Amino acid sequence: MTDPAASADPAELLALARDIALEAGALAALRRAEGVEVAAAKSSPVDIVTAADREVEQLIRTRIGAARPDDAILGEEGGTAAGRSGLTWVVDPIDGTVNFLYGIPHYAVSIAVVSSPDGGPADAQTWTALAGVVYSPGEGELFTAQRGGGAHLEVRPREGVDAPLAPGASGLMRELAVRPAAPLGQVLLATGFSYDAELRAHQASALTALMPHLRDLRRMGAAALDLVALAAGRVDAYVERQTNAWDFAAGVLIAREAGAAVVGHDGAEPDTRLVLGGHPDLVAQLAPLVADVGY
Numbered sequence: 001m002t003d004p005a006a007s008a009d010p011a012e013l014l015a016l017a018r019d020i021a022l023e024a025g026a027l028a029a030l031r032r033a034e035g036v037e038v039a040a041a042k043s044s045p046v047d048i049v050t051a052a053d054r055e056v057e058q059l060i061r062t063r064i065g066a067a068r069p070d071d072a073i074l075g076e077e078g079g080t081a082a083g084r085s086g087l088t089w090v091v092d093p094i095d096g097t098v099n100f101l102y103g104i105p106h107y108a109v110s111i112a113v114v115s116s117p118d119g120g121p122a123d124a125q126t127w128t129a130l131a132g133v134v135y136s137p138g139e140g141e142l143f144t145a146q147r148g149g150g151a152h153l154e155v156r157p158r159e160g161v162d163a164p165l166a167p168g169a170s171g172l173m174r175e176l177a178v179r180p181a182a183p184l185g186q187v188l189l190a191t192g193f194s195y196d197a198e199l200r201a202h203q204a205s206a207l208t209a210l211m212p213h214l215r216d217l218r219r220m221g222a223a224a225l226d227l228v229a230l231a232a233g234r235v236d237a238y239v240e241r242q243t244n245a246w247d248f249a250a251g252v253l254i255a256r257e258a259g260a261a262v263v264g265h266d267g268a269e270p271d272t273r274l275v276l277g278g279h280p281d282l283v284a285q286l287a288p289l290v291a292d293v294g295y
Helices: 010-034 051-067 097-102 197-213 223-231 245-257 280-292
Strands: 038-041 048-050 072-075 079-081 087-095 108-115 128-136 141-146 151-155 172-175 188-191 216-218 237-240 261-263 275-278
Touching: 010 051, 010 087, 010 108, 010 128, 010 141, 038 051, 048 051, 048 097, 051 072, 051 087, 051 108, 072 245, 087 097, 087 223, 087 245, 108 223, 108 245, 128 223, 128 245, 141 223, 141 245, 151 245, 188 197, 188 223, 197 280, 223 237, 223 245, 223 275, 237 280, 245 261, 245 275, 261 280, 275 280
Parallel strands: 072 087, 188 216, 188 237
Antiparallel strands: 038 048, 072 079, 087 108, 108 128, 128 141, 141 151, 151 172, 237 275, 261 275
16 A cells, blocks of 8 residues: 555645634634533543533544545544545544633644554554644644644634634744753653543652652643643653543644654653653653653
8 A cells, every 4th residue: 555644745634634623622612611511531530521522523523524534533532433545633622621621721622644554543653643733722822733844833812812813814923943951950841640540649659759850840731732832842841641642643743843852661652651752862861760760
């Protein structure tokens, strides 16, 4: 089979992902303004889903299906829809659902497009990310990247707060770049915690051992936004376990296109076992330290 990455146009995929993310983010913000309740729990009582999560993902799936019916879709709420093109859209309709529930505007729509070797199922260890979008409607920030094209931040009106742009208009754009490598003692590290209570306790213990080596920690509640914060130079590094493909697919591409190294367990590709990112020189120092503390 022809490599799907060779025939796909990352710019076209990014343009479509951007349009869909903006529409999905507007819907999420509208539902947040109307009021949000928990619809169900998933892996644990604190791992929740709202009706808005499901509605936003359905909108995204419908738009992708209409524009690219041969592509597969991997979504947090709807599972995998098979495709024939070798391309998969990896979708988190609302990353940061707990923030969303509590009315904290730090949540995002995350959409990535990846190609799989020989057109097989999407696997974070082997896929090639072609385009990615992370849109925070409550903060008016749209982060984008395409493979080989750099990473950018488009500053837009906050949904439901600021006056909207004219139809088809874009916000102010700037190119993103990861921060230079800082000495470990000056590193601001973003992280997150598992929904599993036992693993959460283990993570807290390991991070306690890590803290004396760092400037400080930030736990903001949305993995996709942590990764784009890394890309934007707002933190020096990011580490987390027990994330899913839809949490990191778009954010990893954006961070890498901004100059970050992002690795997984034992230096492999990021996956649910570990996502560690930062300036390449900093990751080389952090990786053994993260392993030493048992994270």
